[in-house]
Amino acid sequence: MKQSWFEDQGEALWREHEALLGALERGGRHPRSAELPQEHARICSMLALARERRYTLGLIDRLEDLALRGQRVIYAGRADPEPLLKGLLARFPQAVRATWALHALAFVLFVGPWLFGMALVANRPDLATMVVDPSTLTRMESMYDPSGEVQAGARTITEDFSRFGYYIWNNVGIALRTFGAGAGLGVGSGLILVYNGLVLGAVSGHLTAVGLGHTFWPFVIGHGSFELTAIVIAGAAGLKLGWGLVAPGRRGRAAALREGAREALPLILGAGGMLVVAAGIEAFWSPSRLIEDEVKLAVGGVLWILVLGYLTLGGRARDAR
Amino acid sequence: MAAALDTRREIETPEGVVLSERVAGPLPRALAWCVDLLARTLLYLVLATGLQIIGAFAGGFMLILLFVLEWGYGVAFELTLNGRTPGKLVLGLQTVMDDGTPVTPRASILRNLLRVADFLPLGFLVGLLSALVDPHGRRLGDLAAGTLVVYRRAAAAERRPLPPGPVTPPPVPLRPDEQQALVDLAQRGPGLSIDRQVELAELVGQGWGLSGKAALDRVTAVARYLRGDTPGGES
Numbered sequence: 001m002k003q004s005w006f007e008d009q010g011e012a013l014w015r016e017h018e019a020l021l022g023a024l025e026r027g028g029r030h031p032r033s034a035e036l037p038q039e040h041a042r043i044c045s046m047l048a049l050a051r052e053r054r055y056t057l058g059l060i061d062r063l064e065d066l067a068l069r070g071q072r073v074i075y076a077g078r079a080d081p082e083p084l085l086k087g088l089l090a091r092f093p094q095a096v097r098a099t100w101a102l103h104a105l106a107f108v109l110f111v112g113p114w115l116f117g118m119a120l121v122a123n124r125p126d127l128a129t130m131v132v133d134p135s136t137l138t139r140m141e142s143m144y145d146p147s148g149e150v151q152a153g154a155r156t157i158t159e160d161f162s163r164f165g166y167y168i169w170n171n172v173g174i175a176l177r178t179f180g181a182g183a184g185l186g187v188g189s190g191l192i193l194v195y196n197g198l199v200l201g202a203v204s205g206h207l208t209a210v211g212l213g214h215t216f217w218p219f220v221i222g223h224g225s226f227e228l229t230a231i232v233i234a235g236a237a238g239l240k241l242g243w244g245l246v247a248p249g250r251r252g253r254a255a256a257l258r259e260g261a262r263e264a265l266p267l268i269l270g271a272g273g274m275l276v277v278a279a280g281i282e283a284f285w286s287p288s289r290l291i292e293d294e295v296k297l298a299v300g301g302v303l304w305i306l307v308l309g310y311l312t313l314g315g316r317a318r319d320a321r
Numbered sequence: 322m323a324a325a326l327d328t329r330r331e332i333e334t335p336e337g338v339v340l341s342e343r344v345a346g347p348l349p350r351a352l353a354w355c356v357d358l359l360a361r362t363l364l365y366l367v368l369a370t371g372l373q374i375i376g377a378f379a380g381g382f383m384l385i386l387l388f389v390l391e392w393g394y395g396v397a398f399e400l401t402l403n404g405r406t407p408g409k410l411v412l413g414l415q416t417v418m419d420d421g422t423p424v425t426p427r428a429s430i431l432r433n434l435l436r437v438a439d440f441l442p443l444g445f446l447v448g449l450l451s452a453l454v455d456p457h458g459r460r461l462g463d464l465a466a467g468t469l470v471v472y473r474r475a476a477a478a479e480r481r482p483l484p485p486g487p488v489t490p491p492p493v494p495l496r497p498d499e500q501q502a503l504v505d506l507a508q509r510g511p512g513l514s515i516d517r518q519v520e521l522a523e524l525v526g527q528g529w530g531l532s533g534k535a536a537l538d539r540v541t542a543v544a545r546y547l548r549g550d551t552p553g554g555e556s
Binding site: 077184265 | 382387421426428467497
């Protein structure tokens with residue numbers, strides 16, 4: 001069949017199909033929506049014919065454009081049928097348990113350097129400055145000094161709110177970075193975990209050594225339940241990414257990375273949510289002077305039990321299905 | 322066809338035809354990133370200035386805004402602007418899934434979070450290496466999310482008929498690909514200068530013992546025949 005005849009026959013359909021696609025792409029409705037799949041199939045077979053018969057490239061391009069736009073409209077979301085946040089409260093702890101070994105590894109990478117830092121500083125207080133610079137240590141000391149500005153000075157709700165914003169920006173940012181860096185063979189996540197563990201160990205060890213532990217520990221126990229757990233989870237999610245590249249098993253490395261990322265996504269979303277909660281506690285509850293230290297310690301303990309209980313028991317009913 | 326030479330990614334659809342996307346290389350993507358950085362900074366400055374009206378709480382909101390722009394900018398634009406951030410819009414790029422369908426929320430979040438790994442150790446070195454090694458120019462984030470960054474297709478040309486004129490069958494039998502090349506040449510003609518048209522037509526005409534304007538006229542006439550045009554003009 002000659003090309004000009006083919007064009008004469010197809011022109012009306014192509015124009016109509018283009019109008020239909022245009023309407024659907026803009027998210028609107030079209031009276032002929034129901035005919036889309038049928039028309040798309042016809043366009044595709046016409047494209048195949050046009051190629052087979054070596055019609056001009058301009059015509060092939062036009063048909064290919066129509067076919068590609070049709071493909072986009074018809075198969076949109078095929079790769080991702082489930083809504084992102086659906087059932088996340090149950091899927092999050094399930095995902096944590098499914099990757100428990102990586103969580104154990106992340107825990108060791110984080111808590112190990114922490115304990116090491118604390119032990120080191122307890123024996124040799126001067127070594128704290130190897131990890132944290134002296135000005136930070138001095139600032140920390142003044143922060144937890146019972147008679148200092150932060151602990152005894154007047155606090156306003158706006159200051160608390162500024163701090164809330166800072167914790168969101170800084171802490172959630174660190175967690176997301178810990179996760180993202182994991183795609184570098186997991187090394188990035190591991191380094192961030194070790195470094196943060198070491199810094200926290202040195203700071204907490206130093207504050208305890210200089211006798212400020214009684215203001216420090218009641219302050220951190222509350223938000224620590226959410227924050228420290230979430231950091232370990234974000235680290236494990238990052239290691240999950242890296243593990244796919246290091247040991248892809250029977251898949252290609254790209255496929256392994258892709259699968260790992262899919263499984264790690266609920267982890268990082270959950271960890272991010274936990275850190276937002278932690279930021280709220282750290283900004284409004286932990287520094288409050290209206291609450292006795294004993295109450296903070298007790299509530300902090302309850303929060304730890306709740307968080308760990310949620311992660312070990314949450315979503316079990318759905319597991320069984 | 323020309324997959325080895327062009328930066329094309331071929332996608333086989335359930336309908337059994339092969340569609341192709343033109344994949345973007347590292348340079349246009351880096352430029353798009355620079356435009357986005359600029360746009361993000363401007364957006365922050367404008368919004369942060371606007372926030373000052375609410376007074377004392379502005380400080381906290383500004384930090385939250387900074388967080389949202391840093392991590393949510395790419396995702397928000399990719400999901401609302403059909404896979405395009407302002408930078409990609411300027412450079413004519415678009416993020417799509419590797420089967421050509423629009424980018425999904427999961428994929429967009431993953432590819433934007435993993436930009437951190439691509440940035441390592443400095444200045445997107447990992448991402449650049451990955452994009453250079455991968456045949457489809459994907460950085461780690463794209464590999465993990467299953468996405469591609471492609472050039473947006475230019476609006477397809479409408480039907481381009483040849484000007485009416487004589488119709489002649491080819492003097493020698495032509496292979497299908499030769500026929501295609503010949504009609505393409507005739508149809509592209511109006512976009513070229515007359516000298517260039519003659520020059521190209523002579524390459525064909527040499528074999529037929531023609532030169533100059535005669536070669537061009539003959540090539541156009543044969544193209545009309547191959548297309549199936551009637552002597553009276555475009556049918």
